[in-house]
Amino acid sequence: MAKPVVEKDRVVIRFAGDSGDGMQLTGDRFTSATAVLGNDLATLPDFPAEIRAPAGTVHGVSAFQIQFASEDITTPGDHPDVLVAMNPAALRAELKLVRPGATIIVNEDAFTQRNLERAGYTSNPLTDGSLDAYQVYRVPMTSITVRAVEELGLTRKEAERAKNMFALGLVSWMFGRPPEVTLDWLQRKFGDKPQIYDANVAAFRAGYNFGETTELFAQRYEVKPAPAEPGTYRNISGAAALAWGLLAAAERSGLRLFYASYPITPASELLHELSRLKNFGVITLQAEDEIAAAGMALGASFAGDLGVTGTSGPGMDLKAETIGLAVALELPLVVVDVQRAGPSTGMPTKTEQSDLLLALFGRHGESPIPVVAARSPSHCFEAALEAVRIAIEYRTPVILLADTFLANSSEPWRIPEVEDLPRIDPDFATAPNAGREFMPYLRDERLRRPWALPGTPGLRHRIGGLEKDEAGQISYDPENHQRMTELRAAKVARIAEDIPPLEVDDPDGDAEPLARGRGSSHGAIRAAARRVRERGRKVATAHLVHLNPFPRNTGEVVRRYPKVLIPEMNMGQLALLIRARYLVDARTVAKVKGLPFFAEELEDAMMKVMDE
Amino acid sequence: MGGETVGTLTKKDFATSNEVRWCPGCGDYAILATVQSFLPELGIPPHRIVFVSGIGCSGRFTYYVDTYGVHGIHGRAPAIATGIATARPDLSVWVVTGDGDALSIGGNHLIHALRRNVNIKILMFNNQIYGLTKGQYSPTSEEGKVTKSTPFGSVDHPFNPIALALGAEATFVARSIDNDRQHLTEVLRRAAAHRGAAFIEIYQNCNVFNDGAFDMLREKEHAVHNQIRLRHGEPIIFDEGRRCVSVGENGRLVITEVANTLRDRIVVHDERGRPSLAFALAHTAGHGPTEPTCIGVFREVQRPVYGEAIAAQIKLATERLGPGDLAKLLRSGDTWSVS
Numbered sequence: 005m006a007k008p009v010v011e012k013d014r015v016v017i018r019f020a021g022d023s024g025d026g027m028q029l030t031g032d033r034f035t036s037a038t039a040v041l042g043n044d045l046a047t048l049p050d051f052p053a054e055i056r057a058p059a060g061t062v063h064g065v066s067a068f069q070i071q072f073a074s075e076d077i078t079t080p081g082d083h084p085d086v087l088v089a090m091n092p093a094a095l096r097a098e099l100k101l102v103r104p105g106a107t108i109i110v111n112e113d114a115f116t117q118r119n120l121e122r123a124g125y126t127s128n129p130l131t132d133g134s135l136d137a138y139q140v141y142r143v144p145m146t147s148i149t150v151r152a153v154e155e156l157g158l159t160r161k162e163a164e165r166a167k168n169m170f171a172l173g174l175v176s177w178m179f180g181r182p183p184e185v186t187l188d189w190l191q192r193k194f195g196d197k198p199q200i201y202d203a204n205v206a207a208f209r210a211g212y213n214f215g216e217t218t219e220l221f222a223q224r225y226e227v228k229p230a231p232a233e234p235g236t237y238r239n240i241s242g243a244a245a246l247a248w249g250l251l252a253a254a255e256r257s258g259l260r261l262f263y264a265s266y267p268i269t270p271a272s273e274l275l276h277e278l279s280r281l282k283n284f285g286v287i288t289l290q291a292e293d294e295i296a297a298a299g300m301a302l303g304a305s306f307a308g309d310l311g312v313t314g315t316s317g318p319g320m321d322l323k324a325e326t327i328g329l330a331v332a333l334e335l336p337l338v339v340v341d342v343q344r345a346g347p348s349t350g351m352p353t354k355t356e357q358s359d360l361l362l363a364l365f366g367r368h369g370e371s372p373i374p375v376v377a378a379r380s381p382s383h384c385f386e387a388a389l390e391a392v393r394i395a396i397e398y399r400t401p402v403i404l405l406a407d408t409f410l411a412n413s414s415e416p417w418r419i420p421e422v423e424d425l426p427r428i429d430p431d432f433a434t435a436p437n438a439g440r441e442f443m444p445y446l447r448d449e450r451l452r453r454p455w456a457l458p459g460t461p462g463l464r465h466r467i468g469g470l471e472k473d474e475a476g477q478i479s480y481d482p483e484n485h486q487r488m489t490e491l492r493a494a495k496v497a498r499i500a501e502d503i504p505p506l507e508v509d510d511p512d513g514d515a516e517p518l519a520r521g522r523g524s525s526h527g528a529i530r531a532a533a534r535r536v537r538e539r540g541r542k543v544a545t546a547h548l549v550h551l552n553p554f555p556r557n558t559g560e561v562v563r564r565y566p567k568v569l570i571p572e573m574n575m576g577q578l579a580l581l582i583r584a585r586y587l588v589d590a591r592t593v594a595k596v597k598g599l600p601f602f603a604e605e606l607e608d609a610m611m612k613v614m615d616e
Numbered sequence: 617m618g619g620e621t622v623g624t625l626t627k628k629d630f631a632t633s634n635e636v637r638w639c640p641g642c643g644d645y646a647i648l649a650t651v652q653s654f655l656p657e658l659g660i661p662p663h664r665i666v667f668v669s670g671i672g673c674s675g676r677f678t679y680y681v682d683t684y685g686v687h688g689i690h691g692r693a694p695a696i697a698t699g700i701a702t703a704r705p706d707l708s709v710w711v712v713t714g715d716g717d718a719l720s721i722g723g724n725h726l727i728h729a730l731r732r733n734v735n736i737k738i739l740m741f742n743n744q745i746y747g748l749t750k751g752q753y754s755p756t757s758e759e760g761k762v763t764k765s766t767p768f769g770s771v772d773h774p775f776n777p778i779a780l781a782l783g784a785e786a787t788f789v790a791r792s793i794d795n796d797r798q799h800l801t802e803v804l805r806r807a808a809a810h811r812g813a814a815f816i817e818i819y820q821n822c823n824v825f826n827d828g829a830f831d832m833l834r835e836k837e838h839a840v841h842n843q844i845r846l847r848h849g850e851p852i853i854f855d856e857g858r859r860c861v862s863v864g865e866n867g868r869l870v871i872t873e874v875a876n877t878l879r880d881r882i883v884v885h886d887e888r889g890r891p892s893l894a895f896a897l898a899h900t901a902g903h904g905p906t907e908p909t910c911i912g913v914f915r916e917v918q919r920p921v922y923g924e925a926i927a928a929q930i931k932l933a934t935e936r937l938g939p940g941d942l943a944k945l946l947r948s949g950d951t952w953s954v955s
């Protein structure tokens with residue numbers, strides 16, 4: 005007899021296990037099945053920095069969290085409703101996030117004396133009563149999996165490895181995820197390795213059937229599809245959206261994408277993704293260092309390609325010199341910074357938004373450049389297009405800020421039609437611009453200099469880091485340097501006229517505080533505002549994508565509200581800018597824990613400001 | 617802007633209107649004149665040639681040749697040039713650098729450009745000093761060198777640029793001298809014809825901060841005795857036929873009197889064999905150079921050119937997977953529809 009189905013609006017599940025247990029894959033697959041069902045969702049992978057941390061230890065725990073809902077959601081959720089713990093270490097590491105009453109599913113087989121000791125337990129939490137406040141399901145996942153694949157002739161180790169598919173099958177059953185999505189994927193992935201394919205399918209089915217047939221689980225849950233605009237959707241990670249956004253920008257500008265980069269966590273994903281796209285004509289180049297990667301991309305731009313380089317914090321320090329040269333050369337260059345926790349090596353796999361001031365000011369001399377920040381995994385696509393548009397149209401380096409959280413997490417995305425994407429016109433110079441002469445720094449009405457490609461007859465010119473006059477002659481003339489400095493600044497400032505105004509979400513138009521953010525704090529800010537409004541209070545939110553220049557109405561917006569709150573995964577960098585530029589008493593909500601904001605943290609912060 | 621028909625090009629077509637601002641008497645003038653005279657010979661219109669330079673006295677070179685040019689940042693010219701040459705195999709790309717620029721701050725870019733065999737021609741002006749910053753010792757200055765930053769003498773051991781380039785697996789390695797127009801032209805010709813990265817060390821006199829460093833090779837009365845001119849397939853004999861490079865004990869290369877050397881002990885130059893011969897030839901002289909020193913092409917071998925290998929990969933991927941279709945890519949994997 006089918007078990008009763010309970011309907012839920014939103015569910016947060018966290019899969020946790022040893023780094024070798026395949027939790028990221030499990031989460032990823034569950035996400036795909038969830039996306040296909042039409043739920044809105046947001047994910048958060050959380051893995052250790054070590055490639056293979058010691059097995060069974062707390063710091064070797066790898067986790068993947070997903071929130072899915074029948075309504076619009078913006079964060080991966082604060083607290084899991086269901087924690088799947090594959091071993092004692094996972095339980096110990098993750099339990100602090102789980103609130104009483106929540107469901108915990110453990111792999112009972114892993115709770116051996118040895119594993120308990122490795123995880124630092126002195127007594128078994130499954131039997132000592134410490135989990136009494138939770139609904140605990142003890143499932144012998146390893147042994148059932150081993151039994152399910154018995155006939156396939158695998159070694160014990162290989163058989164045990166399939167236990168993540170058992171867990172996936174069980175949770176898929178609990179939440180009514182269609183098994184076909186996972187089975188199809190297994191077919192695509194392991195179709196040519198029959199033994200591994202069979203083992204994974206058997207384990208998955210065993211988990212699915214375990215839920216259906218044993219009496220352990222009394223009911224299953226259903227989360228209805230979220231309302232969404234008509235269209236074709238897919239699930240997309242920030243890293244993929246960045247790569248595809250750059251590719252789309254290349255296609256829409258008619259330029260070839262030339263991506264040079266040096267391996268660095270977490271930006272390497274972008275290099276990997278683009279390196280696969282050779283049949284799009286993309287050139288990817290793994291440089292000898294971060295400096296060379298920037299130099300190569302800039303050289304490619306000089307030659308007429310779309311030169312892009314990508315990195316994370318430490319690499320940004322090294323690229324500063326080349327970005328400065330690009331400011332002087334006035335050539336397009338897109339620098340993607342997938343921010344991570346600093347200073348120095350910091351926490352390479354953990355998120356932070358602390359490179360904002362570096363992006364704006366981290367070069368010697370007066371060297372203003374546009375800065376664009378993505379605000380959600382799928383928005384990385386749009387942000388990449390926008391960064392490229394500005395770089396090409398204004399002949400300037402642009403820093404595109406993403407962060408570890410954005411790059412690694414995913415969400416549903418309505419796939420745009422390629423024809424609807426903006427066209428970008430490189431507008432190459434083809435003829436002399438000053439009588440019969442060509443002056444490389446003679447500007448047009450948008451203050452841009454001409455982009456003349458080598459190989460063009462009649463436009464030979466030399467550019468370089470030394471200050472020049474309009475004709476491209478080296479100049480130490482005081483008036484010229486003053487004028488050129490002002491022109492470079494004015495060119496960037498002028499971009500404000502070419503970007504959309506800052507939109508404010510203020511349902512009644514009379515909210516007291518304004519919560520402002522940028523980058524990946526967007527989701528948590530929106531979720532918190534919703535909670536505050538559900539409590540009958542008024543709050544407005546706004547989210548900056550363009551951080552230099554700011555949208556033209558930014559000053560007007562921040563001055564409109566008596567209280568301005570800026571949540572940031574740094575110590576208050578955006579607040580510093582807003583205060584300095586608009587003379588308002590903007591306040592910071594700072595978080596630097598390597599983790600994104602929880603909606604409840606911001607809810608508390610908003611309430612506190614209002615109740616002052 | 618005239619002179620763009622290849623057939624009629626002359627030295628003048630490669631001269632810019634910029635006033636050349638090196639110190640009077642600097643070896644750079646001679647190099648510039650030789651390069652400008654040589655370029656018409658390439659048969660490439662000037663708008664298809666790019667010069668990229670770094671920082672230092674040599675860096676100004678870009679402003680004096682009427683081609684496309686990028687005056688880059690300190691040490692990074694090989695990286696910038698790699699971007700240009702990889703993106704545009706149709707261009708002739710030249711890098712002008714110095715000993716400080718190429719071997720100190722830019723050492724990493726130099727060795728990797730050579731290793732990759734990027735299609736760029738690197739002219740490294742070696743004057744064994746930092747000129748533009750007014751006279752500090754450089755990575756090629758001899759030990760004991762007294763400069764402003766080493767008042768008690770340098771304690772650094774210098775690089776041997778030829779050996780360094782060979783160690784970096786360069787496919788073309790040569791050395792010439794600023795004031796020997798004929799020899800330099802011949803080396804430039806060979807470098808231009810080479811497919812891939814070419815490294816040319818040019819001994820260049822800095823008459824202000826390191827005057828006379830290369831006198832033993834530059835000045836006529838010494839040059840005839842000290843220049844060992846390498847020619848592929850020929851026995852290495854110099855000093856007007858008096859001396860030669862021969863194989864001594866333990867296979868070591870030594871300089872001996874031809875009269876006292878068995879004919880079959882005299883080394884026959886081979887640009888294409890193992891790099892060990894070139895490496896040994898790079899070490900025949902002590903540092904200075906204050907004694908007989910090899911000039912010419914040490915080594916030239918063929919290896920796939922970097923940009924071409926990338927283009928080949930793209931072509932292969934396109935043939936195998938078909939030309940990329942963005943709309944299809946965006947819809948690849950699991951999708952669902954909402955109506």
Ligand code: SF4
Pocket residue numbers: 637638639641642643644673743747748821822823824825
């Ligand atoms: S300092 Fe030396 S190398 Fe530089 S321009 Fe003067 S003479 Fe030439």
